[in-house]
Amino acid sequence: MSRQLIKYVLEREDYGAEVTVAGWVRTRRDSKGGFSFIELYDGSGFSGIQIIADGDLPNYESDVLRLTIGSAARITGVLTESPGKGQRVEIKATEVEAIGFADPERYPLQKKRMSFEALRDIAHLRARTNALGAVARVRNALSYATHRFYQDRDFLYLHAPIITASDAEGAGEMFRVSTLNPEAPPRNDEGIDYGQDFFGRPTFLTVSGQLNAETYALALDRVYTFGPTFRAENSNTRRHLAEFWMIEPEMAFADLNDNADLAEDYVQYLVRYVLDHCGDDLEFFNKWVEEGIIDQLTAVADSEFERITYTKAVELLEESGESFEYPVRWGADLQSEHERYLTEKVFNRPVTVTDFPFDFKAFYMRRNDDGKTVAAMDVLVPGVGEIIGGSQREERLDVLADSMRIKGMDEDHYWWYLDLRRFGSVPHAGFGLGLERVVQFCTGMQNIRDVIPFPRTPRNAEY
């Protein structure tokens, strides 16, 4: 009898059939009436399955009674309609094979709810909990949905490099990649001689695949990247990681409106996909993590996003009468409190803010005709804040060069990026979406460290 995943067994109705499952013990409750209830969980779905292990089993004393929480077992038995409440089916075991025991005095997971903080200290075992298992399944669904969404729209999946020499306009502090001996690096007049380093120049872990994606969009029309990105910022918040996964679509022959349309379609597609495919997991989050999350997601999937300009946003904030810690002023970037006020209080749904002042935005964003703003956009969602940042890119060589000069950038270093504007330049646009932020948004999980398997944050790289 071949083994079947528990999620499929739970759907079966052919009582009397023989089934085999394998997984880890969640709980065991013994009846001195001479049998035990075992809840076995294999991660295939949210629920485990109840096993009835009778005292007549030859290894009942030697094995079954030692199957404590965390132990692994393979069980064969008869699929049975459950007389008890709480489950439709159960397995009446005919054979219990204990595969790996877990010393209950040392096994750190409890049957009871544990804090996410405590679970972070046992990242190698926390995937066995309800919450982290559900997060892993939702994250997986979002990844799959991402590929489906872009593939269905003829976007080409582009593998952007992880190691890079360009800094994408300093989107944050970067991790240096080097094979030089840190104890005694070669030196020249200017300091450390990176000419002798592996790549013959300073190199870093990527902070964004955008510039690379632009080159392929200007050849293959529409592409997307989906990979890890790295920021060496010393940020300690529930929304930041030093290593996170980003999805960056880039489209040729597209403007800011096309960009905002794509962003909205994409986010709604993701939310709809999770609602349709992760029902049990969402029920769990709805009950234990964030009440009302399902209604919230349903609303997001069904209603259009609000779309306003930065200038309009500033007006709304000024008219609000709300007292903000940071004053609202045209020309200053929106603070977290302003973003949250807009998306949570004013509109209570996702908001796309467009056309920000040139002064505090990146060099590659397309200058608007007003001479003051650029064709940039941020998508803000309730609870999480910014999940998308993007723009129409500056396709005019002279304007781009001018922007770089104003921002004090070295044109020589970006010669290949400028070449794209020299040879067949076209309007194009794209954005970046942080996968972990979306997982947070879809699950209600408060801390970003709990929506990635092994979080990398300042002073934290165990496991």
Next chain:
RNA sequence: UCCGGGGUAGCUCAAUCGGCAGAGCGGCGGACUGUUAAUCCGUAGGUUGUGGGUUCGAGUCCCACCCCCGGAGCCA
């Protein structure tokens, strides 16, 4: 990095003015039961984050450091 809160049993937390370091859960032993994060009785379990200081006496007060959480900045 800044502001605020915190670090006591495996987990979640108590400990009054500086005066014997406790409870619940979990573990273990037992009872009971088609059980459901079972219930009942009993029991073991501690370098109070680290280092120094004040004191007859420090979980508690002082100094330094480490770490965690929340908020802010940076952003996705």
